[in-house]
Each structure stands twice: as C-alpha cells, then as structure tokens.
Amino acid sequence: MCGIVGGVTNNDITALLLEGLNRLEYRGYDSSGLIVLSKNNTFDRARSVGKVKNLEDNLKARDQKILGNIGIAHTRWATHGEPSISNAHPHISMNSVSLVHNGIIENYIDLKNDQLNKGYSFTSETDTEVIAHAIDFAMKSCNTLISSVQLAIKSFSGSYGLGIISSKYPDQIIAARKGSPLIIGIGKNGNYIASDQMALLSVTKEFIILEEGDIAEIKINKITIYDLDGILVNRPITISKLKEGQVDLGNYDHFMQKEIFEQPQAIRDTLESRITKDSVVISAFGHKAETIFKEAKQVQIVACGTSFNAGLVAKYWLEDIAKISCNIEVASEYRYRHPMLLDHTLFITLSQSGETADTVEALKTAKIINNNISTLCITNSAESSLTRLSDLTFLTHAGPEIGVASTKAFTTQLVSLALLTCTIGKLKNIINKKQEKKIIDGLKRLPGLVNEALLQEVQIKDLAIRFKDTNSALFLGRGTMHAIAMEGALKLKEISYIHAEAYPAGELKHGPIALIDRDMPVIAIAPNDELLGKLKSNLQEVKSRGSQMIVFEDTNSKVEAMDAMEVIPVTSNLGRITAPIIFTIPLQLLSYHVALIKGTDVDKPRNLAKSVTVE
Numbered sequence: 001m002c003g004i005v006g007g008v009t010n011n012d013i014t015a016l017l018l019e020g021l022n023r024l025e026y027r028g029y030d031s032s033g034l035i036v037l038s039k040n041n042t043f044d045r046a047r048s049v050g051k052v053k054n055l056e057d058n059l060k061a062r063d064q065k066i067l068g069n070i071g072i073a074h075t076r077w078a079t080h081g082e083p084s085i086s087n088a089h090p091h092i093s094m095n096s097v098s099l100v101h102n103g104i105i106e107n108y109i110d111l112k113n114d115q116l117n118k119g120y121s122f123t124s125e126t127d128t129e130v131i132a133h134a135i136d137f138a139m140k141s142c143n144t145l146i147s148s149v150q151l152a153i154k155s156f157s158g159s160y161g162l163g164i165i166s167s168k169y170p171d172q173i174i175a176a177r178k179g180s181p182l183i184i185g186i187g188k189n190g191n192y193i194a195s196d197q198m199a200l201l202s203v204t205k206e207f208i209i210l211e212e213g214d215i216a217e218i219k220i221n222k223i224t225i226y227d228l229d230g231i232l233v234n235r236p237i238t239i240s241k242l243k244e245g246q247v248d249l250g251n252y253d254h255f256m257q258k259e260i261f262e263q264p265q266a267i268r269d270t271l272e273s274r275i276t277k278d279s280v281v282i283s284a285f286g287h288k289a290e291t292i293f294k295e296a297k298q299v300q301i302v303a304c305g306t307s308f309n310a311g312l313v314a315k316y317w318l319e320d321i322a323k324i325s326c327n328i329e330v331a332s333e334y335r336y337r338h339p340m341l342l343d344h345t346l347f348i349t350l351s352q353s354g355e356t357a358d359t360v361e362a363l364k365t366a367k368i369i370n371n372n373i374s375t376l377c378i379t380n381s382a383e384s385s386l387t388r389l390s391d392l393t394f395l396t397h398a399g400p401e402i403g404v405a406s407t408k409a410f411t412t413q414l415v416s417l418a419l420l421t422c423t424i425g426k427l428k429n430i431i432n433k434k435q436e437k438k439i440i441d442g443l444k445r446l447p448g449l450v451n452e453a454l455l456q457e458v459q460i461k462d463l464a465i466r467f468k469d470t471n472s473a474l475f476l477g478r479g480t481m482h483a484i485a486m487e488g489a490l491k492l493k494e495i496s497y498i499h500a501e502a503y504p505a506g507e508l509k510h511g512p513i514a515l516i517d518r519d520m521p522v523i524a525i526a527p528n529d530e531l532l533g534k535l536k537s538n539l540q541e542v543k544s545r546g547s548q549m550i551v552f553e554d555t556n557s558k559v560e561a562m563d564a565m566e567v568i569p570v571t572s573n574l575g576r577i578t579a580p581i582i583f584t585i586p587l588q589l590l591s592y593h594v595a596l597i598k599g600t601d602v603d604k605p606r607n608l609a610k611s612v613t614v615e
C-alpha cells in the first residue's frame with residue numbers, strides 16, 4: 001500500500017529516490033519522505049504531508065542540499081496514525097537505525113509497551129516505529145546489521161516490506177519482506193530496492209524478486225540473501241520487459257485517460273498467441289492446464305473491487321457457456337470465514353497487481369482448507385505473490401496500469417476470462433468447433449469495437465455536465481450487465497466521490513425504487529439480449545417515478561427515448577462475450593469526465609491506493 005525505494009550507489013542518491021517516489025506514488029500519497037546518510041555518517045531526513053511534489057518543494061526550499069550515496073524513501077498510505085510529518089516515514093531510532101515500511105505490525109502495541117519500559121521514546125502514532133527500536137535494541141547483542149534485523153523481526157507479527165539503513169553500517173541497506181512486495185535492482189553504479197520495478201527503470205532492468213521471509217544485505221557491489229530460516233540462498237535474476245515510456249503520460253492529461261484509450265492495444269496484446277485463426281490455445285494457461293481443466297468439477301473465484309466485478313461477469317459466462325458451476329466471493333470475506341471447498345475445485349484469483357493482501361490470503365486459506373484443488377491466477381503482474389502461489393498463471397498483457405481507478409486491467413481480465421470459458425467449455429465437450437470459432441471471431445473484433453465505443457466520448461462529455469451537482473446515482477443492468485453496472489458505479493464513486501450504487505434491474509422494485517426522484521440519475525445498460533424486454537419494463541418503472549435517465553444501448557435494442565431519458569447507442573450486434581466488454585467503455589468515459597468536472601485528482605483519488613497490500 002505504501003511505496004518503498006532505496007539504493008547504495010557511487011553517485012548522489014537523492015534524485016533517484018525522488019524519481020522512484022514519483023513512480024510509486026500510485027501506491028499511496030498521504031505523505032512522503034526520504035533519508036540519506038551524509039558524508040559524516042549522520043542521517044539527513046526530509047518529510048512532507050501530501051503528494052511527492054510537496055517533498056520536492058520542501059527539498060528545493062532548503063539552503064543545504066540533502067546529499068549522500070545511500071538512502072531510502074517512502075510514500076505513505078496511512079494505516080496507523082493520520083497523515084502528518086511525524087507519522088511520515090522514514091522513522092529513526094536513536095540516530096542509529098532508520099527505516100521505511102510497507103505493511104502492518106499487528107502486535108505493535110505490546111512491542112511499544114515493552115520498548116517504553118526499555119527507555120525508548122516515540123515520535124509517531126505509527127506501528128512502524130517499533131521496528132526501528134527493535135532493530136536498535138537487537139544491535140546491542142548482534143555484530144552485524146543483518147543479524148540484528150533477523151533477531152528483531154522474530155518478534156513481529158503482521159506484514160512488512162522493509163528498507164533499513166544504519167549510521168553504524170554506512171555501506172549497506174537491509175531489505176526484508178513478509179507479505180508485502182519488495183524487489184532488488186542490480187545496477188551498473190550500485191544496487192537498489194523498491195516496491196516495484198517501475199521505480200528503478202531508469203537505472204536497471206535486472207531484478208531479483210525477494211521471496212516471503214527473505215532478508216537481504218545490499219552493498220554497492222555485493223548482494224547476500226538469506227531465506228526465512230536464515231539459510232544463504234541464490235534468487236534468480238529476471239530481466240524486466242517494462243519500458244520506461246510505458247510509465248509516462250505521453251500526450252494525455254491523466255493516466256486513467258491514457259489507459260482507457262490504450263484498451264484496444266491492451267486487448268490485442270492479451271489475445272496475442274493465445275488464439276489461432278479459429279481456436280483457443282489451451283497451453284496458454286500453462287502446460288498442466290489441460291489436465292487441470294478437464295478434472296475441474298466446479299470453479300470458485302475470489303477477488304476484490306474491479307477484479308471482483310470481472311469475476312462476476314465470468315460466473316455468468318462459465319455457467320452459461322461452459323456449463324460449469326461457479327461461485328464468486330470478495331476475498332476479504334472469503335479469507336476469514338470457513339468456506340466449504342470441494343475436491344477438484346478450480347480456484348481462481350483475479351488481481352491486476354497480484355499483490356492484493358486479501359486475495360493472496362484467500363488463496364492461502366483455500367490451499368489450507370483443501371489441498372485437492374487446483375489454482376489459477378489471472379493477473380497483470382508476472383512476478384507477484386499470486387503467480388508464485390498458483391498452479392497456473394494467465395497474464396493479462398495490459399501493460400502498467402498507473403491510474404488508481406482500474407480500466408484496461410478490467411477489460412483485459414474479461415478477455416482472459418472469456419478465453420478461459422472457451423477453453424473449459426471446449427475441454428469438457430460443451431463447446432463445439434463452430435461455437436469456439438464464433439467466440440474467437442468475437443474476441444478478434446474487440447479492439448475495433450472498443451475503438452468505436454471510444455468515439456462516443458464527445459457525447460458522454462456533454463452528459464457528464466449533468467452530474468455536476470449530483471450526490472447519488474443508480475446503475476442498472478441485468479445478467480452480465482449487472483456486473484458492468486457495478487463496475488460503472490465503482491468508477492464513479494472512486495474518482496468523482498458521488499455516491500453510486502448498482503442493482504440488477506429486476507431487484508429495483510424490492511426496495512431501491514423508493515430512492516428514485518428527479519435528483520437521482522439512473523444509468524442503465526441495454527444490450528440486445530433475451531432480457532431486453534424485461535429491462536425495458538424496468539426502465540418504464542423508473543421513468544414513471546420521475547428519474548433522469550441515461551440508457552447506453554445496442555442500436556438494435558431500440559429503447560425509445562422520452563422526456564428526461566437520453567438513449568446513447570454504443571454499438572450493435574454484440575454477443576454474450578463481447579457485450580459486457582464494450583458496454584464498460586462508456587461507463588469509464590462517463591466517470592472520467594464527471595471527475596474532470598468535479599475537479600478531483602483523477603489518478604490519485606482521496607483515501608485510495610493502487611495496490612492494497614494491507615488488510
């Protein structure tokens with residue numbers, strides 16, 4: 001949830017720390033800070049509340065530059081303690097240890113009481129400060145920094161990604177990971193740490209992904225890694241395929257806008273080498289996929305937020321098209337209850353980041369409940385906790401998604417789930433060759449169809465003005481479009497702070513219709529499917545209660561426009577698989593333009609973070 005970057009180099013590190021923080025800001029932006037060891041081995045620290053820009057301004061305003069070859073930095077998403085200078089990282093203990101932390105130390109109150117008794121004082125309300133004191137205390141009985149960290153972390157319960165420096169060991173950074181992502185970058189002029197590769201792309205493409213429980217000692221020309229049991233280990237070096245330009249705005253005003261318009265290419269990339277002229281490539285899901293899918297008796301999906309909405313679409317597809325029973329649940333609930341998990345369940349996790357703590361823990365829970373299941377993760381992150389924990393991995397090739405509001409990750413997840421539905425249906429002899437070809441043809445049309453839907457932007461921009469003073473909105477859809485309505489409502493909430501709810505259109509009469517009046521706009525999705533007649537009746541019910549309505553329709557749906565009801569044709573002749581993907585586009589554009597009108601921070605909406613690696 002927070003972002004960490006650090007390095008030990010031949011050069012001054014400050015500029016790189018700031019660049020890294022800017023690239024990690026999507027992970028949290030309540031406050032930020034950095035610390036370096038200056039020439040005389042003393043700490044020089046700067047911290048600011050708010051965006052990284054405030055930290056940059058703070059540094060510019062200083063008479064004395066912060067200079068040094070070794071340093072760590074942090075951008076925070078507050079969990080314990082409000083966003084304030086004193087709660088911002090890095091934290092320092094006794095002028096001897098300084099660290100940055102991503103995660104939560106759950107037993108920090110017990111540790112704090114113990115440390116108060118030992119004479120330590122606290123300057124923050126965070127759970128992090130106890131880590132610094134624990135390491136300082138351990139240094140009294142250990143003769144290296146890494147052994148002090150190894151000793152101290154034995155007392156922690158919870159999760160951490162840590163970057164640690166010490167004035168007593170000025171040639172090294174210690175990195176430790178448990179439950180929060182952390183990577184090491186190997187550069188020509190030094191070695192680095194970060195929460196993700198994007199932070200370090202300007203200095204290296206070579207990375208070591210730390211595994212759960214790893215602790216590393218990082219010096220300018222030497223990296224030593226110990227595993228959970230303190231055993232010296234060699235972790236492989238991976239070469240990143242990310243390009244620096246991929247994480248820049250280019251000609252766009254916002255990452256969300258850029259990512260909405262990148263969807264045709266992202267879908268093309270996700271389909272590439274996964275389909276042939278007329279069929280799906282089964283091995284794209286991994287060499288064990290064929291056996292696993294044939295054996296699967298039912299599917300359980302867990303995910304959070306937007307990824308959950310994608311999973312809900314897949315539930316309809318898997319049951320309707322592949323005829324396999326499918327349950328879906330939000331990961332934050334699944335992980336804490338005692339679910340039944342039958343043998344031969346295909347357990348699927350969906351996650352853009354591959355690091356969402358609830359989803360990762362739900363997967364671990366599932367494996368404990370029944371080890372006679374198979375696991376598949378669909379993620380946008382090749383080197384992530386989910387990929388490491390799963391039997392099968394299917395990567396969405398969306399490219400880096402920086403905007404906190406997920407867009408291209410969602411549509412590429414849907415494409416991946418469509419391929420999965422087709423694969424399972426085919427392996428179970430539910431889908432014949434003709435039906436498979438029809439699905440593949442539909443998927444191939446998607447990039448063009450998305451481009452067409454994007455052309456509606458001008459009209460949607462005009463519609464957005466109506467939401468200027470709106471406090472609440474209702475999204476309606478039936479079948480898979482209920483999931484798309486949920487995604488539309490989530491987008492509007494996240495970036496324009498308008499209360500929005502989604503309902504299956506048929507459920508309206510059981511309560512929510514009481515909310516409807518002239519001040520509550522209703523946004524409905526009207527594909528030309530077997531439920532169209534029923535949806536039209538529901539729209540009439542809403543209309544007669546005086547609501548202002550916007551209907552996104554398939555041209556063949558022929559929803560009749562009336563007073564206070566605007567009908568926007570989005571596309572035509574869509575099938576069960578293509579329709580949810582295409583109807584997502586106008587909803588993304590609508591929330592983007594409403595947010596612009598409201599003047600919110602589109603890419604970094606308040607209180608949110610891109611990658612939710614805490615509970």
Ligand code: AGP
Pocket residue numbers: 304305306307350351352353354355356359404405406407494609610611612
């Ligand atoms: C989407 O717009 C949200 N920012 C959020 O709901 C997100 O989808 C959720 O936190 C799950 O993230 P993941 O896909 O990386 O697991």
